Amino acid sequence: MKFEELEIVEPILKALKEEKYEEPTSIQEQAIPLILNRRDVLGSAQTGTGKTAAFAIPILQHLFNDQRQRRHHRAIKALIVTPTRELAIQIGDSFSTYGKYTGLTNTVIFGGVKQAAQTKVLSQGVDILVATPGRLLDLMDQGFIALDRLEYFVLDEADRMLDMGFVHEIRKLIARLPKERQSLFFSATMPPNIVELSNKILRKPAKIAISPVSSTAETIQQYLYLTNRETKKELLIHILKDQDIDPVLLFTRTKHGADKIVRYLKKKNITSAAIHGDKAQNQRQKALDKFKRKEIRVLVATDIAARGIDIDKLRYVINFDIPNVAETYVHRIGRSGRAGEEGVSISLCEPEENAYIRDIERLIKLKIDRVEDNPFPQTDKPMTEKEKKAFEKEKRLRREAFFAARKKSKQHGQGSHPAKRR
Structure with missing residues (x-):
């Protein structure tokens, strides 16, 4: 299927063609017609499936078709709420890219920075607002944001929102939204608390579930070091002695583990920073910006904090902890080797994680290359x-x-x- 078959208006199609977007992803193919038909949507989809375009394109189309009938001052017609500053910025960029020929305006607001520049843009009027929950409610309370003319509401990364403790802010926000609106709800997972929240936001929603990916890109070389728990850090330093392995996105299972690795790397004079849910948004964005500018060599991240991060030409991903969900491994290493570029994945596996590797290899239908030249080989047995x-x-x-x-x-x-x- 081509984007033209989805009956998208010419100004948006023109922008998509400039971005070399020809065929919609699975979630775009399913969601765009539903949203254009003004259905509420409950979507289960991981980052990297094309989810942002799935809701941005039809919202832009609705607003483009409606704007010619409006004569009054610009008012916020669409609101997208997302948990972090970096995700908000990326969503705002997507709306700017797809909507560049529509005449529609958008802005992004988030905490951790002074509000003056944000309120100045809001005072001039915008069609689309992308926001994090805390700053949104703060500016609403101050009278800078009115949502009485809102027609489209998107809650993105809902499971991460709850994981970061935003449940009270979301409930407070929902109570202040107009009852008559089209609502879209996206989450990577659907535990009971997420389903309960969706029931308070959506009306008779159409449900979309995109299956987790089960294969890795052929451009990614995958390597596995079998080691012991006590020697993992020493093995990591041994690997990083190769100065060509730079920059590196390194994954840990926990926030505490991420901070410990950063402290250890800094002792070894390896520049690094951590991003996870306990870090303030401005801290995460600062770390990410430094990583993109290659001012730090290793960015240590948890899976939830890394969602939505897209780093051009990233080659190296290291799994310091092997994920206990096989699909998570696929998403992690998929951050390298994008757009036909070559990628390298390196996994450090202690005995207790051997079973996770077996699950991963069953999922991807591939045996990961074991590195024999390993100064810290696995000698321990898994615990009973x-x-x-x-x-x-x-x-x-x-x-x-x-x-x-x-x-x-x-x-x-x-x-x-x-x-x-x-």
């Missing part, structure tokens, strides 16, 4: 269930003892860490 429980218990007791000691030291005014008293 009994050993796992004992290990987790010991780890929990250690953490409890650490925080108890820290709390005690604070109460005595002796610093934030017991070691600092020596």
Whole structure:
């Protein structure tokens, strides 16, 4: 199918052709006709499926067809809410790209920066607003944003929104939206709390589910190092001794793990930064900008924080932790080798993750190349269930003892860490 077959208006088609977009992705093919027919949509789709264009193109078309009938001052007709600054910026750029010949205007607002520049643009009137929840509600409370003429509402990355603790802001926002509107709801996963939230936003929605990807690009070379838990960091430094491996997007399973790796890399004089849900939006954007400018060599990210990040000509992805969901591996390494470029994926696997590798290889129907020239080979055996429980218990007791000691030291005014008293 071609975009022309979706009955898209000429100004938008012209912009799509300039971007070399000829055939819609699966979610675009399914969503665009539904949205053009003014249906509410509940979409389950991962980042990288073309989701933004799936809602941006039909919203632009609706507004383009309607704007000729309007004679009053520009008012916000479409609102897209997304959890992070970087995602908001990317969505705003997409609306600007697809809508460049429509005469429609958009702006992006987010926290972590002074509001003066944002409120100045809002005062001039915009058709489309892309926003993060906190700054949106703040400017609404200050009277800079009115949504009484809103016709189209999009909640994007809903599961990540809840993961970052925005549930109260979203509920407060929904209560202030006009009842008569077209609503679109997108989430990568659909746990019960997401379904419950969608029921409060949508009216008789059409449902779209895009299956997770199950294959990796042929342009990506995949390598696997089998090692032990205790030697992973040393192995990482061994790999990074090759100065050609630069820049690197490195994935960890947890936020705490990401911060630990950054501290370790900095001790080894390797420039790095972390992005995850506990970082402020301006911190994440600053780290991402530095990475794109190659001012830092390694960007350490969790899966949720990395959603929506698109880095041109990124070649190297390292899985410091092997994901326990096979599809996540495909999405991670798919951030390299884009647009026909070559990519390299390097995975560091400890014994407890061997089973995850087997799941990944079954999914992608490919055996990942084992690296034999490995100074830190895997010698340990996976723990039994009994050993796992004992290990987790010991780890929990250690953490409890650490925080108890820290709390005690604070109460005595002796610093934030017991070691600092020596």
